Amino acid sequence: MKRRQLLWASAAIGGAALWPEARLLAQQAQDFIEGPAVADIPAQQLSPHVWMIYSPDGFPTPENRGMMANVIFVVTSAGVVVIDSGASLQIGQMAIRMIRKVTDQPVVAVFNSHYHGDHWLGNHAFAKTYGNKLPIYALHSTIEKLKGAEGNLWRSLMERWTNQSTLGTQVVLPNTPVQHGQVLQIGDVTFRMHHYGTAHTPSDLCVEVVQDKVTAVGDIAMTNRIANMDDGSYPGTFKYYKALQTATGDQLWVPGHGQARPDLLKTYGEFLAGIWEPCLKAVEDNQSEAEAKAAVLKDPRVAARAKTMQGFGGNIGKYVSLAYLEAEKVAF
Incomplete structure (x- = not known):
């Protein structure tokens, strides 16, 4: 549905705008609107299995249409695994287009690193394309957080910050909990889950791609963006870094914001x-x-x-x- 059709729907309810039924109709009409497409950003190959759709911007604006966080994907023999799906339906759709330029394999799993909306609102695109039974993994604490008001709050915030460019995005929650130390084998690639307490948030999931010595760290570290610490902890972050490095050894660390670096935890920690x-x-x-x-x-x-x-x-x-x-x- 286009904007003119929404205006028509709003006019149709006219003086009945205060009725509960009218408000529901208006909301349903808005849910059918989709904001403009996000421009393609070709994926960068980081390792034999891991690719990244890099976001040069660190904050959402009307100009970038919410493209403020990296979307990572891993090509396995059983299909594609996405780590953080982006901030909107439109960003998720762009990511799918970029994945299809790399491989014709379907997406078989999605991971959400934490509950901030720029890392999971793109779930809608993947569920819409690959079905509602697509496994979307996250820590139990992330799932519980998003079940409340947090999910819709992030959807509304992203619409406001982007001048409604993300309209049409629906809240699609992660549906499969994972826990620290859990190992998932997907095709020829092993994924290991890491969580060492509060860093950027209390619910930061880092996903290690074992064969490639690559770990997606979400927002516990950023290359050149000052991180949101409202829900986080400074000493908790230092503790997390130490535990993660002890558990994994040398890695290419892939952040939610910025380029991947082998010295990322060191430089951002400093x-x-x-x-x-x-x-x-x-x-x-x-x-x-x-x-x-x-x-x-x-x-x-x-x-x-x-x-x-x-x-x-x-x-x-x-x-x-x-x-x-x-x-x-x-x-x-």
């Missing part, structure tokens, strides 16, 4: 430490949050990123505040 350590010291020295922020901005690990990191200027104050609050809990 940046986060440049925020955390001055805040912890400020609390221990009975200094104010303002003094902590000044120390963070002078820290060379942070200052080196200030001019180039996506979202730095608009978010560094908030994430210093979060670090300071967490440091108060740790110190006392």
Whole structure:
């Protein structure tokens, strides 16, 4: 249904707009609208089995139509496995087009790394194309979080941030829980699940592609974007990194935002430490949050990123505040 048809439907209910039935009709009419297609982004091959559809942008805008997170896929002998499906129906559809340029095999499984909408709202496209029985894996805590208001909240937020470019996207939840240490064999590729507590969120699933020594890390680390830490933990992130590296050894780390790097946990960990350590010291020295922020901005690990990191200027104050609050809990 196009926008003109929606306007017609709205006019048809006219003075009855306050009726429950009219409101339901309007909502159903909107659900049939689909925003514009997302431009193709050819996939990059990272290893023998792993490919990535790279997003150059770190935040959703009307211009990028919500394309703000990488979509990763793994080509196995039994079919294609997707790790994070994107932020909308349209992004998922674009990802399917790009997968079909690489292989004619169907998608046989999807993983969602956590509950932030840019990593799972594309589930709709894969379920629509490959059927509602398509396994969509996530941690149990992610599934439970999205069963509540969180799922529809993310759909609404993405529509607002993109000037409704993502219209038509429906909430399709992960349907199959996985847990830490679980191993799934799909064709000739082994997938190992990792979860070591709260990092970016309490529900961060990292998926290791064992044969390729490649691990998709979701948003626990980012190449050149300041991460959302509202639900996260600074010391929890450092603990997660240490446990993950101990369990896997050297890997190519593939983030949800930014290019894959073998030194990603090291470089992003240094940046986060440049925020955390001055805040912890400020609390221990009975200094104010303002003094902590000044120390963070002078820290060379942070200052080196200030001019180039996506979202730095608009978010560094908030994430210093979060670090300071967490440091108060740790110190006392």
